[in-house]
Amino acid sequence: MQRPPVKIAVFVSGGGTNLQALIDAQKSGIITHGKIELVVSNKPNAYALERAKNNSIETVVINNKDYSDKREFEAELKKTLKAHEIELIVLAGFMCILTADFTNAYKNRILNVHPSLIPSFCGEGFYGLRVHKAALDYGVKVTGATVHFVNEIPDGGKIILQKAVSVQETDTPEILQRRVMEQAEWHILPEACEIVSKEIYEKGDAYEHIQN
Ligand code: GAR
Numbered sequence: 001m002q003r004p005p006v007k008i009a010v011f012v013s014g015g016g017t018n019l020q021a022l023i024d025a026q027k028s029g030i031i032t033h034g035k036i037e038l039v040v041s042n043k044p045n046a047y048a049l050e051r052a053k054n055n056s057i058e059t060v061v062i063n064n065k066d067y068s069d070k071r072e073f074e075a076e077l078k079k080t081l082k083a084h085e086i087e088l089i090v091l092a093g094f095m096c097i098l099t100a101d102f103t104n105a106y107k108n109r110i111l112n113v114h115p116s117l118i119p120s121f122c123g124e125g126f127y128g129l130r131v132h133k134a135a136l137d138y139g140v141k142v143t144g145a146t147v148h149f150v151n152e153i154p155d156g157g158k159i160i161l162q163k164a165v166s167v168q169e170t171d172t173p174e175i176l177q178r179r180v181m182e183q184a185e186w187h188i189l190p191e192a193c194e195i196v197s198k199e200i201y202e203k204g205d206a207y208e209h210i211q212n
Helices: 017-028 047-054 068-085 100-105 129-136 173-203
Strands: 006-012 033-041 058-061 088-091 110-114 142-149 157-164
Touching: 006 017, 006 047, 017 033, 017 173, 033 068, 033 173, 047 058, 058 129, 068 100, 068 129, 068 157, 100 110, 110 173, 129 173, 142 173, 157 173
Parallel strands: 006 033, 006 088, 033 058, 088 110
Antiparallel strands: 110 142, 142 157
16 A cells, blocks of 8 residues: 655755755655655744745744753654654754754654765864865865764764765855755755655655654
């Protein structure tokens, strides 16, 4: 018996160009085994929320600053995910580090896109433009993006896809960031999302198996 597409929640904090790539991939048939059911932002003014609304995707803001500790924040995240029967979480520019308690509850069910070739320029403190600045300061000639499973080690989970991107001599962090997004992130994130959704779909491995 066929099951419905895997229910996906996308976690965001900012502009949401990766969320847009996921939405576009769903529309164009690159993602078929999963469906974005929910967009969760920890920032009330994230532009990503507008992108979700423009595509009639339900949104929820869970502001980490409203909680006295991470446990309470993550308890609220879990409650929301449970209410929507979410089976797969995609971190698309989500700028909060999740604890082991959370990542263990969704083992092999959380993906993240990181704007470098892991294990370079990753881990705590490496996010957004800082990653590209560090790559330029080091003088690397090739950088790229990585999609990986999320575990308790920041940027430490198993790699699903990577794509290399050339660095140009005249690059600024902003120019490099844009090239890495255009040439790598916006392609490998939807692809990885489909690969993992298909696996969950075919295993018939549904929501009930996730520990909460
Ligand atoms: C992306 O470049 C993403 O890889 C990065 O933040 C940007 C979000 O852009 N994520 C990290 O650095 C996580 N460590 P977006 O909001 O336009 O998708």
